Amino acid sequence: MNKEATWEYAPAPETTSVSIDDRYGLFIDGKFVASRGRTRFDTINPSNEKTISSLAEAGKADVDAAVAAARTAFRKWSRTSPLTRAKYLYRIARRIQERARELAILETIDGGKPIKESRDVDIPLVAQHFFHHAGWCDKLRWAVPGNTDPRPIGVCAQVIPWNFPLLMAAWKLAPALACGNTVVLKPAETTSLTALRLAEILEECELPQGVVNIVTGAGETGRRLVEHKGVDKVAFTGSTEVGKRIALACAGTRKRVTLELGGKSPNIIFADAAIDQAIEGVVAGIWFNQGHVCCAGSRLFVEESIHDTFVRRLEHRMSKLRVGDPLDKNTDVGAINSREQLDRINHYMQCGVEEGATINQSNGSKMPSSGFWCRPTFFTGVQPTARIAREEIFGPVLSVMTFRTPEEAIERANDSPYGLSAGVWTDKGSKVFDIAARLKAGIVWCNTYNKFDASSPFGGFKESGWGREGGRHGLAAYLT
């Protein structure tokens, strides 16, 4: 252990020439408009707690107006020729690529994620998502087996989380628009700026007015939106708790619902794995995006015979992660998204200690004096019944456990109400297929982890949600 090991790199800050308005309105019917109400809230930079901008909290009248605009726009958009729809989406993809740098910086300022992730992962995937789905517009008849006459559903209410703000907006918008639906999107209250910037891009691309409407606000705005009678389809990404509330509110209505919810995903390391790669996979699985990832590999199962070596190497690797200024290109772990989330993570770490697990935070990064920060952490000696082994923490906190046989690994991996994703590490091909087939998870990363692609369906089994997003399978959610 070398807790003092701070590498003396020179700082490598990204230049931040991004203009941000002092206040933003709502994007309804193709225009930025003031909220009908007067309630506003501030969005802050979680790495220094400074206020960045003031946002409108959409109330009932605003949500009504947004849904009405989407309804009106649906009449035309649903009948717009598929190739024309495609051309709008291609335009959007292009403008996102061209404005990628600006979007990445804005994402990092508003949400706290390291610039290397927003720059190299989030924004490129956003552009790819629009580009990929643009191509589907005129091919929908071949997308869903058994549906030879696919039609759009109508007005979609889409509520997205704060962990991948613009990427989640893209995951929701691109397939909805490709299939001929119109949308009211509500970004998370702590990370609305890139969605509002996307609205500017949509304006620039001359997307017909009302096809996409963006209302900012917190839980109450989201509730009003998904419960609105003018909505035909609800798509939500967020916690399982809120997802269930939405499912309940939509029961007995004509609304179609897809939910992409929480996880407590297992990452299984067999003794015959390529250990160096597996270590990197564990790092990518739990410390990517500060662990604010629904599919984070937060339960690590290591084959008992290699446990001690593996943990030692993991500790060494963790100690080299650089925590700090998200705008520094060397930063690996950025700021926790909000004080509320930091409190939640700290609470779980406290639980872990109280429940008798051993905490390890070997990382010598100097924590900035303001902002919300959490050192990368793992626990060893975790009991399967411990809260840190069962509940979603949504932070950079890993629970390390062991197993002796493949059967035990599978049983313990599947022993969770969640079923979003899983990781398997072994160099034995036949074992990969066997284990992957028996894991109850929507995504199984074999000898890799946390990889995403517009063409690859994402979504979970069990209480991790309903439906898939992305790829051919994701289109079904937006067609009838």
Added chain:
Amino acid sequence: MKAAGTVSPHISRESTTMSKNSNSRVEVIKTWKLYVGGAFPRSESGRSTEVSDARGRTIGHVCRASRKDLRDAVEIAGKAAGAWSRRTGYNRGQILYRMAEMAEGRREELTQAIRDCGGGSLSEARKETNATIDRLVSMAGWTDKVEQVHGCRNQVAGPYHNMSIPEPVGVVGVIAPPTPSLLGLVSMIGPALATGCTVVALGSEPHPLPTVLLGEICATSDVPPGVVNLLTGRKSELLPHFGEHRAFDAVMAAGLSARQRKDLQIGAVDALVRCHPNLDSRPFDDEDHWTSPAALTPCLEVKTMWHPVGV
């Protein structure tokens, strides 16, 4: 003979008919039992309901399943799920085809069962039997093609092999419509079996005989015990438990009122059970739909697998 439970309106107006025809042979009046775990148990509740034909003549009794019967059946279906899903599609296909063969041999009986309890004309009942057998034949052909049609390799922008493969969703709860009593039930069970799911089904309440006959067909068709479990009983009594049972992976229903659909959906929220309360939005005689890959979709869960490519 057990005491009859409360009798539903279309069943039996005069149970005294049992003693008519005193100068002819006394009929053997059967009690049709549940089909659970490959056996034919009575309801643990001891309850049964009298069944009468269109003219009100008592022709037998069916068991009235309780919540406990449902729970037992779900547990058994859960235990059978793994082995059934791991069988090859080829093997499952032969078993479904065997069901069609057995049904073919009992065509007249099935047709009569549809017509008993006041069900329509002979020609309509024959049509329904034929369509049901054909549905089983079609499903027998799906078993080893589900993955090809519903799955695909995804062309990700990187050096990864990435494929999405449909898997059986698991244990499926089925609430069959009142009519078509045979075709509705088989249209819903068939896709579950073809995809590798196990089933607990509640048959038509007013027309229970096709359900019990289907149990006999399963029992003689190499369907492994526990893969198909068939209950007869009251929809109003069992429906809430179908929704709320956490061991179901999916529930699907037809012939429900708006209120019942909502209740089923509300019950399913707690464990986020996949809920399809309105499967009869496509009529069961719509062969194009019910033999298409779309009919299989509610029984599937898609798994996407990534693996790096390289040396």
